[in-house]
Amino acid sequence: MDIQDWVIFVIELIGTVAFSASGAMVGIECGMDIFGVCVLGVSTAVGGGMIRDVILGKIPSALMHPVYVIYAVVAAIFVFAIIYFRRKYLQDGFGEFYDKVMLAMDSVGLGIFSAMGVTKGISCGYIDNTFLLVFLGTMTGVGGGLLRDTMAGVAPYIFVKHIYACASIIGAWVCVLVYRDFGELLAMVVSSVVVMVIRFLAAHYRWNLPRIR
Numbered sequence: 001m002d003i004q005d006w007v008i009f010v011i012e013l014i015g016t017v018a019f020s021a022s023g024a025m026v027g028i029e030c031g032m033d034i035f036g037v038c039v040l041g042v043s044t045a046v047g048g049g050m051i052r053d054v055i056l057g058k059i060p061s062a063l064m065h066p067v068y069v070i071y072a073v074v075a076a077i078f079v080f081a082i083i084y085f086r087r088k089y090l091q092d093g094f095g096e097f098y099d100k101v102m103l104a105m106d107s108v109g110l111g112i113f114s115a116m117g118v119t120k121g122i123s124c125g126y127i128d129n130t131f132l133l134v135f136l137g138t139m140t141g142v143g144g145g146l147l148r149d150t151m152a153g154v155a156p157y158i159f160v161k162h163i164y165a166c167a168s169i170i171g172a173w174v175c176v177l178v179y180r181d182f183g184e185l186l187a188m189v190v191s192s193v194v195v196m197v198i199r200f201l202a203a204h205y206r207w208n209l210p211r212i213r
Contacts, residue, residue: 013071015113024038034080042069046072117141167198
């Protein structure tokens, strides 16, 4: 692999680890054992990508390249170990700690995976189909989290927490536009940053879509 391929690979691993950590945090919050925590971590990290690959008619890349699953498992175990051995120190402020970690990990993972979905679609020859590319990016970004929350029996994060799926849609659309003029690497970086900025601003200013209470 050349330098650009290595950079993209590292970005993908960062997204995998971030999403796995968010899945592990949900499992810990739900009182799951270490196996359950790992299952949620892996599902969050590779679930969206597997859905994307099925839509594209491909064998899921997570099954062809288990390195992503391995990193997801390691990240989930690491998060579990930190909470397990430091639970006495985190017990009083776990709610605040949980919210901050979930925001950070989900924002990083969402940004990177939204971009990955677009680039995978482009690599399959759909560079002119903006709607499909944005859909693939959004599904890659939110699909794993949707599986995580469904398996954990909690309200899907994408429907109740700040601006989430909308940030993924915007990031995927930006990725499509930047890719066509400047290439894959810059598209992934710019779109990932856009998603993360939107997520952090939404959390800071408490932006939410209208809902009936």
